[in-house]
Amino acid sequence: MGIMAAIFLIYLRRKKNKHSASTLLFRNTSSEPSSKVDLEKGGNYHGVQVFSYGELEEATNYFDSARELGDGGFGTVYYGELQDGRAVAVKRLYENNYKRVEQFMNEVDILARLRHKNLVSLYGCTSRHSRELLLVYEFISNGTVADHLHGERAKPGALPWPTRLKIAIETASALTYLHASDIIHRDVKTNNILLDNNFCVKVADFGLSRLFPNHVTHVSTAPQGTPGYVDPEYHQCYQLTDKSDVFSFGVVLIELISSMPAVDITRHRHEINLSNLAINKIQNKALHELVDQTLGYESDNKVRRTINAVAELAFQCLQSEKDLRPYMVDVLDALRDIESDGYDDKKTHEEMMTQSPDSVTLSWTSTKTTPTSSS
Structure with a gap:
């Protein structure tokens, strides 16, 4: 009996220690004390709805691979339908x-x-203590800009130049708003620019976003982002600023002009990155070799003028030194002027391309206060 009692005591002690270790592990995975309210049963977090894991599992048909919308740096996105009928995109980290x-x-x-x-x-999320971390976004049905330029939805002539210019303006508007909110996107690319059925822009994927503190001109951090879009200065010096987004947006502008992907290993080794290819073509007065010929560059004078102007702006955004790049608010203003034909249209293509290498030799100083409105 004494031996049996000793064995039973050892069992109880081990069970208690295992429970304590499990409790400690759970506590260490959270930087905040557990709430007495079980958020799995509903409620709000930062003003957004908290969904149960089971509800989103059901909405996505148990994360059916046939419902995958895309794969990002931090998780897979699935199409889902909530019980109230809303179509959603569920990001599964x-x-x-x-x-x-x-x-x-x-x-x-x-x-x-x-x-x-x-x-x-953002419609909602699961609790931080959920079985899995899930984010629930509005579903944007018309794919990404990348899909329409050089992906599965790309068709010659299907995305005319006025629509592309509108996409550039709306993307710049969203980024200007983020920068005014002291937020750097950090992963600006055509795969993160979604389009609705009216080809209106929805900038997505804030998984790499970081708030940058007031009174701090740069944030030192390990480089993240997507090859072909990463600010060369950031990649070398680990200095992250709002001008890093400007560089990435410059690549987006060249994609809109050319319909070419940001990286293509089949191109010449010095032109694998679209940014290098674009700079070379512009400096050598060969922009016509870069432009998607289905846009009417050779046949429509207004299209030619506006593409030339956007190429000049992209050239400025793609400067290796961040101080030579414009601020996003200035990029937005320039794009709006280009759309309204409010720039000096007497400049010929040759004059503009000749000016390009010299037009970015001075540091940019914005003459305007960055807007904080959402318009």
């Missing part, structure tokens, strides 16, 4: 470890307080 929880909370915090017609809307 890869790992539920502390780093992912931190990124998850960062994205919820940022998205919940931003309101702009050209930013994707």
Whole structure:
């Protein structure tokens, strides 16, 4: 009997220790004390709806691979239908470890307080203590800009130049709003620019977003982003500024002009990156070799003038030194002027291309206060 009692005591002690370790592990995965309210049963977090894991599992047909919309740096996105009939995009983060929880909370915090017609809307999320971390966005049905330029939805002539210019303006408007909110997107690319059925822009994927503190001109951090879009100065010096987004947007502008992808290993080794290819063509007065010929560049004078002007702006955005790039608010103003034909249209293509290498030799100083409105 004495031996049996001793064995039973050892069992109880081990069970208690295992429970304590499990409790400690759970506490260490959260930087905040557990709430007495079980958010899995509903409620709000930062003003957005908290969904149960089961509800989103059902909405996506148990994360059916046939419903995958895309794969990002932090997770896979699935199409879903909520019980109230809403179509949604559900982002499923890869790992539920502390780093992912931190990124998850960062994205919820940022998205919940931003309101702009050209930013994707966040409907809700799961609790940070959920079985998996899930974000629920509005579903944008018409794919990405990349799809329409050089992807599965690309068709010659299907995306005319006025529509592309409108896409550029709306994307610049969203980025200007983010910068006015002290937020750097950090992963601006055509795959993160969604389009609705009217080809209106919704900028998405804030998984890499970071708030940058007031009175700090740059943030030192390990380089992240997508090859072909990363600011060369950031990549070398680990200095992140709002001008990093400007460089990436310059690549987007060249994609809109050329219909070429940002990276293509089949191109000449010095032109694998579209940014290098574009700079070479512009400096050598060979922009016509870069432009998608289905846009009417050779046959429509207004199209030619506006493409020349956008190429000049992109050239400025793609400067290696950040101080030579414009601010996003200036980029937005320039694009709006180009759309309204409010720039000096007496400049010929040759004059503009000759000016390009010299037009960015002075540091940019914005003459305007960055707007904070969502228009």
